[in-house]
Amino acid sequence: MKHHPISLFGQHNIFFLKFFIILFLSCIATRFNFCLSNIPSSLKTLPLVGHLSFDELSLTKASRDFGNRYQYHPMAILYPNSVSDIANTIKHIWNMGHSSHLTVAARGHGHSLSGQAQTHGGIVINMESLKVYEMNVDVIGNDSPYIDVSGGELWINILHESLRYGLTPRSWTDYLHLTVGGTLSNAGVSGQAFKHGPQISNVQQLEIVTGTGEVVNCSKDQNGELFHSVLGGLGQFGIITRARILLEPAPSMVKWIRVLYSDFTAFTNDQERLISEENAFDYIEGFVIINRTGLLNNWRSSFNPQDPLQATHFKSDGKTLFCLELAKYFNFQEMDIVNQEVERHLSHLNYIQSTLFQTEVTYVEFLDRVHVSEIKLRSKGGTIEHLLLFQMKIFST
Ligand SMILES: Cc1cc2nc3c(=O)[nH]c(=O)nc-3n(C[C@H](O)[C@H](O)[C@H](O)COP(=O)(O)OP(=O)(O)OC[C@H]3O[C@@H](n4cnc5c(N)ncnc54)[C@H](O)[C@@H]3O)c2cc1C
Known part of the structure; x- marks a missing residue:
């Protein structure tokens, strides 16, 4: 005789089956919550030169931007003091896999209007604290002089530094208290763009931390796909840790x-x-x-x-x-x-x-x-x- 599978268990047994299913699901949920609740402590074990902050004041600050329209509360803020701080953190999150649900957002000067540099329950990387690269102007015997800068550097500082060499970046935004990473993730447009193109057309080379935590150099000729994706990529293709910006002689x-x-x-x-x-x-x-x-x-x-x-x-x-x-x-x-x-x-x-x-x-x-x-x-x-x-x-x- 053929039995319907459930009838094998009889009426009492259906009750036990339901009980076991609920128990099984709640175990999964507990394990998932256990994973989530363990995320901060696993992050705390990362070897960092800078530091991670979980304090409420920093979290609240990172959940706002210039637009003041969206507020996503992050879990932690990374204040990197080296490129490997960023690479190690991202690698760690990558290794956790999808189930961690952790996302990462680079934050420049926070002058976005719609929460682009925020992340709900994730990690905000405060790029302005990445001062690892001394601004370095290369002029000697070079037809195309350039300056190497950290991704979190403000354009106003780049202007003052390059002027010390009688040079200046060629393309600007109207407002200079924005970071290199922030404007290169958009386009960087102002009245010079008709002549030189937007800021993203005046970059020779980038150093990027990718979504898997690798540190990669890229340019038009080297890892070109990454280079062109990151420029104007709204922080979705990697984190700009260094940029080489083209310069020209500065007028007075x-x-x-x-x-x-x-x-x-x-x-x-x-x-x-x-x-x-x-x-x-x-x-x-x-x-x-x-x-x-x-x-x-x-x-x-x-x-x-x-x-x-x-x-x-x-x-x-x-x-x-x-x-x-x-x-x-x-x-x-x-x-x-x-x-x-x-x-x-x-x-x-x-x-x-x-x-x-x-x-x-x-x-x-x-x-x-x-x-x-x-x-x-x-x-x-x-x-x-x-x-x-x-x-x-x-x-x-
Ligand atoms: C007063 C004012 C004037 C402006 N004028 C102009 C203008 O003339 N021309 C113009 O083009 N734009 C202008 N903007 C817009 C401005 O360029 C963007 O809002 C820019 O993103 C702000 O830079 P930020 O450093 O504040 O970046 P944030 O707002 O902090 O970040 C912007 C985006 O870039 C990403 N990001 C930040 N840093 C990095 C990084 N290192 N690597 C990868 N991704 C990163 C973020 O995740 C986010 O998606 C202006 C904005 C304001 C508030």
Whole structure:
């Protein structure tokens, strides 16, 4: 006679079967929880030059970013003091396998807007504490000078260091208090990109800690796939521990210009014209001004005080305006020629004539301009919302 398998156990036995299934599942769950609860102690055994922090203050700090919209609470923060700190930690997590559910996020200066440098219950690697590579400029007999920097270095520091050699990186972001790893994981775009490409096009070589904890050098010609994946890869393909950034001779001064348009087509025509002309300007950026007040108040506060009088009297009647921001780099002895050249280029443009704002500033003042505005805004008690608006380039009025 054929029996249904369960009927073999009889009614009482079904009860025991259920009991054993529940017992079995709860054993698995306990074992899983046991694994999770043991994760911090297994991490504590890692041989590190730096350290792991589990303290609430650090965890809370790492669960926030500039955007202040997402908060993912990590389990621990790694403050690496060597590349092997990062490699050992990642290797350890890799060896735990998928069941650990542990994720890792590199954090630069935490200026993301949507939690990109956060991880829920995982490990945040605080890249700014990785100061293992002295910034090292190579200029000697080199047509393409470069600087080697740690992935957690701030661009503002790279600027100051390379200027000591009369050199400068070629492509920037508008704001320099961001890390190399943070902007290279995005793209790094500003007004120099039309000439040199974004920052990711100005990197010669990278050192990466991969997802399995290996330390790998890569460039266009060596491990090219990794190189191109990491650049613009939002931290998903490896951790940038060192980058070789291309440099060019630095100017000492900048002629900095802003003009306004009410007609979008005139604005884009002029922008395209300047971009396609060779050597017209060194920096070209366009942006929209959503002007609700009719007065261009903040406009001037983010610019240098030497605006011409006519421009301060310009009334926009609350219209949306378009701004072309231009810069021409020069050294003192070239001042007259540069003034003539700039005048010639401007004479071909169709901006609203009374809105020509121009000034001369040092190269550093120009590149660090957004930080100066940030300090002004913070001193006036700017909230995170104001700072977010500021992030959208503070150019609305
Ligand atoms: C005020 C302000 C102005 C800005 N201006 C510009 C601009 O002009 N042009 C522009 O292009 N962008 C601009 N941005 C955006 C900025 O480039 C990105 O938000 C950038 O990611 C911030 O860098 P961070 O060092 O704060 O990185 P984080 O926010 O800490 O990290 C950003 C991403 O990079 C990853 N990451 C960080 N370090 C590494 C590393 N070493 N290796 C691998 N992955 C890493 C993180 O995991 C995360 O996914 C601006 C942002 C702000 C707040």
